Amino acid sequence: MKDGTDWQYSDIVKDHFFHPRNVLLRDPKPGEFDAEGVVGAPACGDVMRMWVKLAPLGGVDGVKIKKLKWRTFGCASAIASTSIFSEMVTKNGGLTIEQALKITPQDIVKELGGLPKIKIHCSILADQAFKEAIKNYKKPDVS
């Protein structure tokens, strides 16, 4: 794992940058997702949009993440971070919302095999967009 003091990207970062998972380049169809989160990064002005499809588990088990798609006007680190985050929350049938909310930007950076220190804020974009989407899901539009 890189110590973050140089500009070397790990092979995992490169793989996710060149082959991003779960990107949605078109606009979503009506009803395709249950929630959307849009955030900007104050450090650089980049923007992340994320869409989440949820599936109820029934009983007290809550809701799991069936599908997570995203699109960004962001850098390579933002693309790699969000790509790997989308895999982390949807693998093995999907995490519950509660499990996914526990994933931190540090977890994302660790999963990527490290990021240059100056690019750490890019991993926060994925985390914040997800939290924003879940916040919007919990407050459905009743207008």
Ligand code: FES
């Ligand atoms: Fe803006 Fe990375 S520099 S998201």
